Amino acid sequence: MNEQSYPEFTGLELSPRKVDYLKFILEKGDTVKTTEISSGLQVDPSTTTKTLNELASAGYLNHVPYRGVNLTELGEAYAQFLIRRHRILSLLLTHYGLSSDEACNEVSRFEAFVSRDVVNKICSSMGHPMFGVCGEISHEICLHEEKHH
Amino acid sequence: MNEQSYPEFTGLELSPRKVDYLKFILEKGDTVKTTEISSGLQVDPSTTTKTLNELASAGYLNHVPYRGVNLTELGEAYAQFLIRRHRILSLLLTHYGLSSDEACNEVSRFEAFVSRDVVNKICSSMGHPMFGVCGEISHEICLHEEKHH
DNA sequence: AGATTTATTTGGGCTTATACCAAAAAATTC
DNA sequence: GAATTTTTTGGTATAAGCCCAAATAAATCT
Incomplete structure (x- = not known):
């Protein structure tokens, strides 16, 4: 699933x-x-x-x-999204001078308030990266949803 | 002040x-x-x-x-930071395919949980932009703090 | 198996953040 | 100065956390 x-x-x-x-x-x-x-x-x-x-x-x-x-x-589907959100946002922050640890910690504080839509936009804008700073990123949802636009 | x-x-x-x-x-x-x-x-x-x-x-x-x-x-100092944080984060999101409105709304949901340190890093990594998507950005703090590193 | 130990749940109470309503008090307007 | 508006006070409510002590179920040991 x-x-x-x-x-x-x-x-x-x-x-x-x-x-x-x-x-x-x-x-x-x-x-x-x-x-x-x-x-x-x-x-x-x-x-x-x-x-x-x-x-x-x-x-x-x-x-x-x-x-x-x-x-x-x-x-399961939801948790997969949660992990992907965490990794996408952490990866994003490392592009602005944060270390992996800093990025992970910072993201942990606010990730719950970032919408799926925005995560998908960021994800696609970054070219659906396969590796985040704390693990592999899987794209089942966001790639799927992209097809519909 | x-x-x-x-x-x-x-x-x-x-x-x-x-x-x-x-x-x-x-x-x-x-x-x-x-x-x-x-x-x-x-x-x-x-x-x-x-x-x-x-x-x-x-x-x-x-x-x-x-x-x-x-x-x-x-x-006053704190509120200036709050506005700068909002604008820096909103501007950041517009670099990932969000409109100004979307970015502002999204940021409003999570900005309270983004630390000053991280805002300053993002700010300096973006080259201390003068204009955000919802107003001018002033840099009194972050520029000052940068001098000490 | 039966007794002890460990794990889990229940019930109670506490805090923080946010909000509303009704009544009292202060300020403003007429 | 009386009537109206604004602000505050006091009470109550909800949601999200959390902990503690007591009860209950499961696992372990002899």
Whole structure:
């Protein structure tokens, strides 16, 4: 499943913290336990449980209580976008004199508020770069959407 | 008074909404009344009063109850930075295929989370442009700080 | 298996940011 | 100086975070 199937989201649906959760879960892959997330995001396990429930209610995760979570199809597509957004924006900032680390950290603070449309425009304007400063960039959505214009 | 005198701020001190208030007040100039702000930001006057008090407590404004507010020296320097940040970031986005309006709107959503350091780096990397997409850009701070490196 | 330990969830409470409404108070206008 | 408008105060609300303590489920150990 990839982003193509979800042309409807704007990229502004999730709060900054929820973005962290989804990115973390995608990067861990498969089923993720509450404790892994708690220590990964440095947050109390009870906070994690609650956030996981919210993400599950919103359709991004399947949560089996006491067992762990995994991404739904929507969640997977969405998380792929989140990672791509992070990488595109970080790469962009490195073109203005920031180091990779600086760029990543800075972007982490504001990425949740950058729309999918704008990410796609930047992405295409940069020629759909394959490598960001913190990993490979995949372009399933944005390339697909470009065809329609 | 200009930004030079305040090398200490990071640009992350204020919430998005407070950024709006300070930018609005700087653009109005001089003493600004509660009602002007309320209608400018489309918010209940009581909300404005409360926010104004918070900004005054934090040292950005002088508030004379029932009379209005004006920027302190810190507030003026800070607001100048806020405007410069908005314009630099908007200009940046127009280099990636966004229209002026799109760029302004997009930037409004995330600008509060972009640090002064990064704005200065972008600014100097762009050659300290004099004109943004929504007004002239003044460079008192960033040019000053550049001298120290 | 049964007991202990570990992991997870529930329930409660706290903070920050933002907002509105109704009533009181001050300033302005007539 | 009385009426009107503006501003403030006090109360309440929502959303997003977060933590703690207690309860519950799962896993481990003997």
